[in-house]
Amino acid sequence: MALPSFTASRLAVLIAGLGLSAAALAAPTQYPLTVDNCGQQLKFDKAPEKAVTIGQAGTETFYALGLGDRLAGTSLWFNKVSPEYEAQNAGVERLADNDPSFESVIGKRPGLVAVQFEWMVGQQGVVGTREQFHEVGIPTYILPSDCEGKDNLVGADGTRLQAFDVGSVYKGVLQLAQIFDVQTRGEELVAGYKARLAAAQDKARKNGADKLSALFWFSSADLEIDPYVAGRKGVADFMLASLGMRNVIESQEEWPTVGWETIAKANPDILIIARMERRRFPADDYEKKLEFLKSDSVTRNMDAVKNGRIVIMDADAMQASTRIFAGVEQLAEAAAGFRR
Structure with a gap:
């Protein structure tokens, strides 16, 4: 059975027990903000008012951060949305089940496009290149888990030069939380994910x-x-x-x-x-x-x-x-x- 996610109150107790303040853990974002992302620097004068996601992983990260109201469109789905995000997802337009067109994405005039796979917006981007998006003033954020320690110009899905590091998933959550100034929620999520992983490892160890x-x-x-x-x-x-x-x-x-x-x-x-x-x-x-x-x-x-x-x-x-x-x-x- 999955462990429940950390609530804000439980996180506050944890922080207090460590002798930390919530402000020390997650200070408000100071704009202008510069974020290093997959070899490029993204600059934000404020939190984007609208975003589009290409890939279910990014979409559900937005929902986990409580940012469903910022999404103007989603695309590239593998599964049905997680039940806990159905309410947020119901109000967001699905641009495509698979690859969206470049025109459909920029037509939403987003302040950010969040991308699950680099091959969607990389040098050989199926949807478009990062340069094409940036030329029309739209920054693209690729989830770090798909570019760090990986060469996406080799093979259909790229080749990992280093073993996948779960820290790259945490990094994506925390960076998106910083861009949209919801750091406390980002820290809460990562603490919950780490606790769930540790509990699963303990269970597996006890059961051979x-x-x-x-x-x-x-x-x-x-x-x-x-x-x-x-x-x-x-x-x-x-x-x-x-x-x-x-x-x-x-x-x-x-x-x-x-x-x-x-x-x-x-x-x-x-x-x-x-x-x-x-x-x-x-x-x-x-x-x-x-x-x-x-x-x-x-x-x-x-x-x-x-x-x-x-x-x-x-x-x-x-x-x-x-x-x-x-x-x-x-x-x-x-x-x-x-x-x-």
Whole structure:
């Protein structure tokens, strides 16, 4: 079960116990503000009145910070919005389920565009380049988790030069909180995320998660070809490692394609498959994944399939977003139920 987020009152008690003042923890933003972001400096004379998000991770970060009223549009969704954000989301226009057009984004005249993936607005931006946005006076903020320690000019999804650091998620929350002058809420969120991660790690440790191996299956371009699975250095591998679980895939790519014969030989104890509303590939449908696993001559003989050790997880929990904490909690719970 997920631990509840910190409330302001609980945070105040924590701060008092540490001998700190709320002002010392989260002073108001002093404008003009300069923020270093993925190799560029962004300058703000005041908190942006409107923003547009490209990517569910950024959208739900805005909602977590209580900034839904600042959003003029969202796009690039993998899952339904988290239930706790439904009320905020109901009043925000969805520009596109996947990639929005450059014109639709700038048409909202936002003071900031927050982006989940650099390939959306990077040098080869699908929506547009950062320069194109900046030329019309719109700053673009890329979530640090997708650019720090990563080369996004290599491969479709980029290549991580360093292992994913959960601190980059905290940094994104805190920087957006600073830009919009809601630092206390940002500090509250990060404290809650750290507490949830620590609790999940403790649960996994007590339930022998370090004796389990696992495989993450995100999707497949076609069910008859090699699937996209989690390699080393990425978010999914971090989730496993944080709980002491072993990733059976040794590739240094974040989401390599690996043959089912190789996977079956590794015979992971647990299979974690992505659930998403996106339908770019047939295997985006988790029910089709389950049908394949139970019917294919290779996969149906894997121990995890025969014994029902399959975890269905929201796709955005496998990516650099605030949902990874729910994903880690789900894995810790599964480890307790799947112990040998």
